[in-house]
Amino acid sequence: MDIGRWRLFAAALSGIFIFFSPFSVAERGPNYSFMHDATTAPDISHYDYIIVGGGTTGCPLAATLSQNYSVLLLERGSSPYGNPNITNLSAFGAALSNLSPTSPSQRFISEDGVINSRARVLGGGSCLNAGFYTRAAPNYVREAGWDGRLVNESYQWVERVVAFEPHVGQWQSAVRDGLLEVGVGPNNGFTYDHIVGTKVGGTIFDRAGHRHTAADLLQYANPTGLTVLLHATVHKVLFRTKVGRQRPSAHGVAFRDTAGVRHTAYLKNGPKSEIIISSGALGSPQLLMISGVGPAQHLQAHNITVVLDQPMVGQGMADNPMNSIFIPSPNSVEVSLIEVVGITSFGSYIEAAGGENFAGGNPRDYGMFSPKIGQLATVPPKKRTPEALARAVQLMDSLEDSAFRGGFILEKIMGPVSTGHLELRTRNPNDNPSVTFNYFKEPIDLQRCVQGISTIEKIIESKSFSSFRYDYLSVPTLLNMTLNAPINLLPKHANSTTSLEQFCKDTVTTIWHYHGGCQVGRVVDTDYKVLGVDALRVVDGSTFKSSPGTNPQATVMMLGRYMGVRILSERLATEESK
Template identity: 25%
Template sequence: MRYSLLSALAASAFVAAAEEPSYDYIVVGSGPGGGPLACDLARAGYSTLLIEAGGDEGENPTYADLANFNEAANDEATRWDFWVKHSDDPERELKFGHTTWDTGDGTFYVGTEPPEGAKHLGIQYPRAAVLGGCAMHNGAVCTLPQDEDWNIIVNKTGDKSWEADKMRRYFQKIEKNDYLPSGNAEHGYTGWLSTSTGDNSWAKNDSLPATRILKKIAELTGQDPAKATDLLNNDMLGAYENRDEMTSFFNMVSHGDKNGKRSSPNNYVRATLADPKKYPLTLQLHTLVTRVLFDTAGAVPKAIGVEVMEGASMYKADPKHVDGTKGPIKQILAKREVIVSGGAFNSPQILKLSGIGPAAELTKFNITVVKDLPGVGERLADNYEGSLLALGQVPIESGLITLLFRTPSAPTAKRNIFTWCAAFSFEGFWPGFPAYYGPNQYTCAMVHMSPKSQAGSVRLVSADPQDVPDINFRFYRDNGDDDLKELTEAANLLRQAWQAAGDPALPFEELHPCPAGTECTDAHQMEHFKLQAYSHHASSTCAIGADGDVMAVLDSKFRVRGVQGLRVVDASAFPVVPGAFPVLPTMIISTKAAEEIIADAKGAAAAL
């Protein structure tokens, strides 16, 4: 395995001398978008440089063992802290229960009554600076988007290669299914991404309170309670007819193997690096990309490389960053293309620092405008997430109850809520999360799919690439009452199901959204979800869009509009949030992007 530190280029990066080190492709970011893409390009024979701001924790059990995902997301070894806002209302922001403050003594205060002199930070949104990106610290849930989430790109661009039935073949290409017998035509068995499921045998025990909850949920959602145990083993990634309208229990799928080991782009990159004679992939760790370099001599600006700052913890989101620390600046050239895969926060930041973005914003920070693209950093979207949390009278022995369903006020026939219930607590992110409420804790966590508002933004605070941008999701700004009503309807159904737990579990002491002493009205719950919803599926800040859409950043082949030799491949490319969990969809589009790039390269070679 080779981790190379590249020598500095000559002062002028705009004409590549023969002796200067360069690559066919430079990929910025090793997460679900960039990591697999770099491997695919190298395996196709193209010299590829993969740049990652963090290090490699692939052999660290904190990251390698899926059971340790909470510890991984809290680990300062890889964590980048983005302190985000949920609205433009400062008073509303201070009502978020896990608002975080810097006490000034090296510790955080989390809550709404900070000590005197504490500095308000905001709402923690941790990202992973590590080989493999956020696929190394997440809960590893694998879901596919609704068909409409793919087809919207067809409708916007006319590119039929994005049709949902065609996109499934990319999933099949990368999957190494570990939970179904080989030969299932809906799945793949030879890819690099292991998928596995859990054991649901607990649900065969009718005496368990959780089994009674399971059967009550079945009754409330139009499923057969007598078959609930079998339904719990439905294939979450199956190609069911009318899948998106199908209310059902499922067995949650993880991107991990049957032994509980995480499967991620980290594994694929390592496997590709292991054969350097066959696959020309170079990995450069602990390197912060500061901007993309352009040749502006022609009629259309062309990306020809990147400028980087070398060294660990160069970005100020890194809790290990030391103020004033700067690494050496170097430039690296790309003979063919630069692909930015920094994620929904960092990809738009990199584009803007490079002169690609809203002209007024760039000019404000004296950044030379290469291409005025108003959509860069706009249309930030995310799933709304919330939970019901209660304490039983005894521990609630249970595995996961995983359910996708439609609430009564959903605007279409498609399901709109993904929920999973078990004896755990999850209430979002803050330093040291999650809270532990004792052995009797029980939660139904909810992800709201197809949110109706994507009014968020990622905007520069300076031209300094080490600075963290200003991130505001503007939750519920557009049609918010509709989304809040859907979340509340879901909560009411799940709360009703809890009452079937029986003795000795009942009565449940609810902690939220309706704690003891409150009147559990819909209005109360809507206000709770408005103030306390959280998220961790950011997308759409460099979105694919139609030719006539002034806010479109990319075309259907991931190419940045108005320039040459530059693409963005990560969750920022999706026009809408892809389903309930974006990690698998992002790995899917990474594979599609590689196919597009390789086809373009072969086409260019054939034209010579």
């Protein structure tokens, strides 16, 4: 591979379309001439590249490949534009609490009992998350085998459209200063970089409170080279075996629109045309299995014709466990999502979110830790039944507004080391697969949680945080009220029968950073090509062995751009040499 060639190519492309204003995109939505509903698609079509999944990776990947080739981007969900529950910070959580079949968020519950969500919208998880933007650590980049210079160029390409410096208010400042006071140093200031110590990270919410998502990166696309189809659910990747060879080759996909009409898109003839699956950590292994690539015995049990016996598909599933503590405040707390992070030396990340409205709206409905979005941490995972959720919602609705004055400090462990697996429930791609994450199965994960919770306790007790905590000796009425709420307060102390280890297990929730299922070296090679078949790649977070940084979205978007540049460069170099 000619390294210099694709670096120059990346540099040339990086300057394209920088005249676009991200603010106008957030406020009005772009007028994408290439975006259509799948009902308008022809029965049969042909493209150089077919990308399955218009999420955090699929959008930047499609935008990049469209510069030189015809690209079809298939997204099972709708457009994020015109939906205020996605665009506005003030409505954070509204999409996550919407359980309708057309919601941009599809709820799933792992076999561990933890309630979680997967995206069903153009832009993927960047349309639903808390907005934190931070790069992967340099050692993560090295271990992934990525070229550092192209990685930086790709991050910068993303950041010109979607990343901003947040305005840090008093609450977030108190958390930051408390982290430094208890020894999580040094103070690294504002930076996108992942560095041990305390920092202010980026956000995909601009100063007007408007969210910018991976879908905004489609403004980089060549509009004549890209077709985006919404509400297009891919049911199968199509394979054929070349004459004289046993190795299968992907050559098309079958998808259905909302009317149930089947459409087929094929690759154009050519040795370099490819299908690229970017359907996320649940969707990508699920689609491979439905298409016949996976553990043979499991596929046969679902009456799926085996194209390739690949037992590693669905293995290595992981979700970073999160544990949070609510701190009632005697003073008002500004509305904020994740802005400050303490990156500890022991492998726990400390973050915070606050505000009486938990980022606006009704906190009972839209709070980042509201039971309505599944974050019911006061009930152990296996007991988080619909009835338990209903009781928690009823209790939350009965509380006075003053009970919501305060904020959360949370810890998320790095990695994690504990992993699980994914299996099909049905052959329907719209159904959730069965997934097990095995939270805290490995002792080191539990140890990191305990250290993280202990650090949070010290932050709350720090001088820097004093204006945002009550004098607990006075035990005001508000605290008595809050003690019965469906939220976590400080864990009981050592003289309690409940240990910090048990507290971690009982209060574990998700921060939506699950990954794995199509890991590099197990399902795909270092070029993200699926092992054992031709013309098929998987490029998204399902290929990760651990979650990058404190939030993966920056790296997932970067990966779409990075691999798009590499694929283009290699193909153009091949064509020029002929």
